[in-house]
Amino acid sequence: MKHSITITRASQSKVSDLDFNNIPLGTTFTDHMFICDYENGQWINPRIEPLKPIATHPAAMALHYGQAIFEGMKATVDGNGNPMLFRANKNAARLNKSADRMGMPHFPEALFVEGLKQLVALEHNWIPPKDGSALYLRPFMYADEPFIGMRAATHYKFIIMASPAGPFFGKRIKLWAEKQYIRAAHGGTGEAKAAGNYAAAIRPTELAKAKGYDQVLWLDAVEHKYIQEVGTMNIFFKIDGAFVTPKRDGSILDGITRMSVIDVLRDKGYDVVERAITIDEIKEAANKGILEEAFGTGTAVGIAYIQEIGVANETIQVSNESPVGVEVNNTLNAIKTGKIEDKFNWMIKIENQLV
Numbered sequence: 001m002k003h004s005i006t007i008t009r010a011s012q013s014k015v016s017d018l019d020f021n022n023i024p025l026g027t028t029f030t031d032h033m034f035i036c037d038y039e040n041g042q043w044i045n046p047r048i049e050p051l052k053p054i055a056t057h058p059a060a061m062a063l064h065y066g067q068a069i070f071e072g073m074k075a076t077v078d079g080n081g082n083p084m085l086f087r088a089n090k091n092a093a094r095l096n097k098s099a100d101r102m103g104m105p106h107f108p109e110a111l112f113v114e115g116l117k118q119l120v121a122l123e124h125n126w127i128p129p130k131d132g133s134a135l136y137l138r139p140f141m142y143a144d145e146p147f148i149g150m151r152a153a154t155h156y157k158f159i160i161m162a163s164p165a166g167p168f169f170g171k172r173i174k175l176w177a178e179k180q181y182i183r184a185a186h187g188g189t190g191e192a193k194a195a196g197n198y199a200a201a202i203r204p205t206e207l208a209k210a211k212g213y214d215q216v217l218w219l220d221a222v223e224h225k226y227i228q229e230v231g232t233m234n235i236f237f238k239i240d241g242a243f244v245t246p247k248r249d250g251s252i253l254d255g256i257t258r259m260s261v262i263d264v265l266r267d268k269g270y271d272v273v274e275r276a277i278t279i280d281e282i283k284e285a286a287n288k289g290i291l292e293e294a295f296g297t298g299t300a301v302g303i304a305y306i307q308e309i310g311v312a313n314e315t316i317q318v319s320n321e322s323p324v325g326v327e328v329n330n331t332l333n334a335i336k337t338g339k340i341e342d343k344f345n346w347m348i349k350i351e352n353q354l355v
């Protein structure tokens with residue numbers, strides 16, 4: 001199906017205001033957004049227009065009942081300045097899984113990818129070329145029907161915004177294994193990229209930060225011992241030469257970086273097992289000296305290397321270096337910038353010229 005997307009260009013681009021050597025995180029947006037409305041059971045009027053505030057009725061249902069979901073992905077450029085997307089079809093499919101859980105309509109996957117492509121083509125001057133930088137893309141959907149009452153909304157908006165992001169030079173992070181608050185329980189919304197999941201994580205994360213940690217390591221809701229994930233990242237451990245990562249059980253986010261890291265690790269000859277992992281098992285591995293690496297994986301930061309994990313009044317020392325994590329991160333970045341062959345067929349090329 002060919003979608004026709006109406007384009008209204010901004011009269012002047014703000015890209016010349018951006019200092020590409022010093023990009024503020026999450027506060028700069030490009031000139032345009034993609035936007036589409038849902039009414040009478042249909043997505044209508046897909047368009048790209050200048051980014052601007054949107055008038056919202058105070059009774060817009062997303063504000064009261066939380067039907068709001070999002071995605072996150074990046075556009076990069078190859079050595080010739082040609083823009084590319086990383087596995088955007090996976091984000092399109094995941095948005096619809098989130099929509100299912102939250103009683104929201106599907107957004108056509110082909111239109112999701114086409115909207116991204118046309119927006120990125122229009123904004124290609126905003127893609128920071130430096131290694132590890134990218135144009136962060138934020139597709140999201142929310143209920144904008146004005147209505148007081150509990151049911152699925154009948155009006156929604158789907159929008160894609162773009163925000164340039166500099167290279168992430170993260171220090172090694174410290175995690176707090178949380179035994180009081182939970183993120184997700186079986187039957188809950190943990191597998192959906194739903195706005196409310198993040199609202200519920202804010203307070204526990206603030207408390208962990210006050211204790212000197214960077215992020216919360218979420219544990220299962222019943223026994224507080226099975227490891228789920230971290231903030232907006234999935235987690236991997238290297239124990240005695242092999243990798244383990246929590247298996248998908250409906251409570252963790254099905255990360256696209258996670259699935260890509262599994263493929264890259266296996267391609268490099270490592271065993272990767274997806275299974276239930278307890279925090280005690282990690283403590284024991286550390287005590288035996290066989291906990292070799294741990295890292296978080298997600299679109300925003302790529303791979304975040306873990307230094308230590310606080311559990312109750314103990315500290316699990318992980319490692320001071322993550323050689324395999326670094327190697328995998330470099331491989332992913334090299335694929336995203338066309339420096340090595342895209343042997344997994346992950347990259348989606350974008351024509352610079354709009355037709």
Ligand SMILES: *Cc1c(COP(=O)(O)O)cnc(C)c1O
Binds near residue numbers: 230234300
């Ligand atoms: C987005 C997200 C991830 C990472 O997913 P990617 O597709 O790799 O970016 C992991 N956990 C949570 C809770 C997330 O919101």
